Amino acid sequence: MERIVFTVTNQLNYDQRMIRICKSLAQAGYRVTLVGVNKGNEPLSAQPYHQKRLSVFFKKGFLFYSVYNIRLFFYLFFRPCDIMCCIDLDTMLPVFFAGKLRGKKIVYDAHEYFSQQKEIITRPGVYRVWHWIERTFVPKFKNGYTVSHSIAVAFEQLYYVQYGLVMNCTVLKPLKVPDTRKRDILYQGAVNEARGLEQLIPAMKDIDACLYIYGDGNFMVQCRELIAANGLEHKVFLKGKLLPAALEEITANAWLGINLVENNGLNQYYSLANKFFDYIHNAVPQVSMDFPEYRTINNEFEVAVLIEDTSEQKIVNAVNQLIEDDALYLKLQQQCIKAREVYCWQNEEKKLLSFYNNLSHKKIQS
DSSP states (O other), X not given: OOEEEEEOSXXXXXXXXXXXXXXXXXXXXXXXXXXXXXXXXXXXXXOSSEEEEEXXXXXXXXXXXXXXXXXXXXXXXXXXXXXXXXXXXXXHHHHHHHHHHHTOEEEEEESSOGGGSHHHHTSHHHHHHHHHHHHHHGGGXXXXXXXXXXXXXXXXXXXXXXXXXXXXXXXXXXXXXXXXXXXXXXXXXXXXXXSSHHHHHHHGGGSSSEEEEXXXXXXXXXXXXXXXXXXXXXXXXXXXXXXXXXXXXHHHTOSEEEOOOOSSSHHHHTOOOHHHHHHHHXXXXXEEEOSHHHHHHHHHSOOEEEESSOOHHHHHHHHHXXXXXXXXXXXXXXXXXXXXXXXXXXXXXXXXXXXXXXXXXXXXXX
C-alpha cells in the first residue's frame, strides 16, 4: 500500500476529522503520517498511524505561517511518501512545491471554504493573500474532496475541479440514551468569530437552563467579557478543550446542542460542522442554521430547530420552544436515532477509501 502524508496546522489530538481519516486509511493498509504543529508539551494520543509535530516559535500570524510552511516544505521534501495531502489552504504551498519537485501525487482536502471565513473576508489585506493562494493553486490540485456539496459545487464553478464529498460524520456506535438528562445546553467546537457566541451568551438571560461551552479559539476573551457584562457567571461556563473521547461522553449526556454560524462569508453559509453530526449521533436535538446543507439533512430527518440568523431573539425562541414542547423534543430525538444510521462515518469511509484506491492507480497529473 502507498504512503500518505497529511498536513495540518492544528493540534493533532483534537482534530476529529483527521483522526477518523487517518485511522480508516491505516486500518485499510496505507502507511499514514499526520503532520501538525507542536503547540505545547501535551503527549500525543496513541494512534494506529505515525504522527509528527513540527516546532514553531511563533504562535500565530504571518510569521507563524511563514516559518511553519518553510519547515513543512523541508520535512515533505525528505519524507518518504507517495501521496501528499494538504488540509485547507494554510499548508497548500509546501505540499504543492514539495510534491511537484519530487514527482508525487498531491491532494487537497478542503475542510473549509478557507478564503471565505469571516476572520479573512473582513480583513482586506489578509483576504488578498489567501484568495490569491486559493485561485492560483486550487486549480493545480486536480484530486481532492471536501466536506459539503455546496463547497464542491463552488470549487467546480470557480476553479474547474471536480472534488468528491466526504462529510464530517461521526462514527456509528451503540447508542444508550440516558433515562433522564439535566436540561444543560452544550456548545462544542471552535470558540471563534462568526459562531454565534456573541448572541448566544446574552440570550441565556431569557433561557431557563445552563450553557456549557467546550472548546477554545480566537473568541475566548470576548466570551469571558460577555459572561461578565451580562451577569451570567452562574449559568454560562467555559470548560475549555477536551480530548474527543471525553467530549463524546459530555455530548451523550447533554440535553440540547447548539450549532450556530453567522451568515458572514460563504464558508459559514456552506458549512456542515462536526458538531451537527455529533449531536445527531447522541440523540441530542439541536438548534442549528437554516443554511443549505443543514436544511437538506433536516428536510430528510428533522433533527433540529433551524433559525435564519443568529439574533438573540431567534436563539431564545428556538431554545424555549424545545424547553416547552415535549412532543417536538421527543420527535427530534427519534429522528436523530434514524439519521445516525444514514449519516455515519462507516458510510463516508467507503467514499474516502474509494478515492485513495482510485488515486493509487492513477498516473501523476502534471
